[in-house]
Amino acid sequence: MDTTILWAWAEFAARWLHVIAAIAWIGSSFFFIALDLGLRKAPGMPPLASGEEWQVHGGGFYHIQKYMVAPERLPDHLTWHMWESYTTWLSGALMLVLVYYLGADLYLVDPGVLDMPSWLAIVISAGSLTLGWLAYDRICKSKFGEDNTKLMLLLYGILVVMAWGYCQIFSGRAALLHLGAFTATIMSANVFFIIIPNQRIVVADLKAGRVPDEKYGKIAKQRSTHNNYLTLPVLFLMLSNHYPLAFASKWNWLIASLVFLMGVTIRHYFNTKHASDHPKKGPLWTWGATALLFAAIVALSMVPLFGEDEGWEEEALSPAQLRYAEADGFEDAFEVVVNNCSMCHAPEPAWEGLGVPPKGVKLVTQSDVARHAQQIYLQAGVTHAMPPGVANYMEASDRATLVRWYHGALEG
Numbered sequence: 001m002d003t004t005i006l007w008a009w010a011e012f013a014a015r016w017l018h019v020i021a022a023i024a025w026i027g028s029s030f031f032f033i034a035l036d037l038g039l040r041k042a043p044g045m046p047p048l049a050s051g052e053e054w055q056v057h058g059g060g061f062y063h064i065q066k067y068m069v070a071p072e073r074l075p076d077h078l079t080w081h082m083w084e085s086y087t088t089w090l091s092g093a094l095m096l097v098l099v100y101y102l103g104a105d106l107y108l109v110d111p112g113v114l115d116m117p118s119w120l121a122i123v124i125s126a127g128s129l130t131l132g133w134l135a136y137d138r139i140c141k142s143k144f145g146e147d148n149t150k151l152m153l154l155l156y157g158i159l160v161v162m163a164w165g166y167c168q169i170f171s172g173r174a175a176l177l178h179l180g181a182f183t184a185t186i187m188s189a190n191v192f193f194i195i196i197p198n199q200r201i202v203v204a205d206l207k208a209g210r211v212p213d214e215k216y217g218k219i220a221k222q223r224s225t226h227n228n229y230l231t232l233p234v235l236f237l238m239l240s241n242h243y244p245l246a247f248a249s250k251w252n253w254l255i256a257s258l259v260f261l262m263g264v265t266i267r268h269y270f271n272t273k274h275a276s277d278h279p280k281k282g283p284l285w286t287w288g289a290t291a292l293l294f295a296a297i298v299a300l301s302m303v304p305l306f307g308e309d310e311g312w313e314e315e316a317l318s319p320a321q322l323r324y325a326e327a328d329g330f331e332d333a334f335e336v337v338v339n340n341c342s343m344c345h346a347p348e349p350a351w352e353g354l355g356v357p358p359k360g361v362k363l364v365t366q367s368d369v370a371r372h373a374q375q376i377y378l379q380a381g382v383t384h385a386m387p388p389g390v391a392n393y394m395e396a397s398d399r400a401t402l403v404r405w406y407h408g409a410l411e412g
Helices: 003-038 081-101 104-108 118-141 146-168 172-207 215-242 252-274 285-301 320-326 330-341 365-371 373-382 396-411
Strands: 052-058 060-066
Touching: 003 060, 003 215, 003 252, 003 373, 081 104, 081 118, 081 146, 104 118, 104 172, 104 320, 118 146, 146 172, 146 215, 146 252, 172 215, 172 252, 215 252, 252 285, 285 320, 285 365, 320 330, 320 365, 320 396, 330 365, 330 373, 330 396, 365 373, 373 396
Parallel strands: none
Antiparallel strands: 052 060
């Protein structure tokens, strides 16, 4: 049985689950933020209700009322919104293990950035995600965290430092992915450790006949607001591994830092638009600011992506990658790849319209081919995904050569 194919499907399944869960989490988050901002006082509301809103959807009307602390009587049926967050984080963690931990030699460690053993890179990865949440939580609970403006500025500074730090440790692809995971861990931990527990305290007080302390709602609201502003940058960072113009740039850490500012400007527009005291209006200057930030990102991506050297040299291989270079049939496989793939997968692609190699994958030297053996096997050996379309001149015998070489390396 071909474990490589099974492993690829496992990654696909984890990614599918992750996307579905993220859609559910982000959708509910955006809905409730918009709902909170649109609440209005109205005559005839229950005494403890802080606001209400009417909405139309699906052929009917919804009359929604919010109690900032709690109603006098808790209903028998209460819907909790938490599993979307938990499933998103757990499926993301599974993908991190499947792709970046078990494929550390290929995706996590880049000797050109920092030469270190895979186990150390994994420890740094897991440790940074854990310590990031602990530090963030401690800051929020401190006296400093009582000033939301100062808190947000400090948190942004921390994210910039983390962006720079990750880019000094991991490959460009892994660095931006980890910055997204770092932020997403904080977001999901906010739900698991703060928002839901605080809501459970309120529910328990109501059931016991006690008046809940409103501080629990305020704390949960602060963390929920942080999550709201962090959502869009996390989406960008999670998608960035498909776009080398973002992760392979010399200024990838600065690009990521500017993305967080774009998340703020975009969310500020919609949050203001949904606010009850600004009905249907949002500050248009935010779109100008967003356009300028994005233009700066594009400009940064145009800085030469692969350093200042004009030449192209062989890079050292890890022991796991070395077996592909030493396997029988490697020379034939290398010739197939160079003849069919290098016109696009080169530092300066010859194919018109390509400014950088697709996905940042270069297939020029023998070390390049050995390093990307699994991708070559899946994309051009097992399937006909590559070369694409009109560029596909690869014969069936060439694909068979790639398959024999890859299997030989695994069996050897």
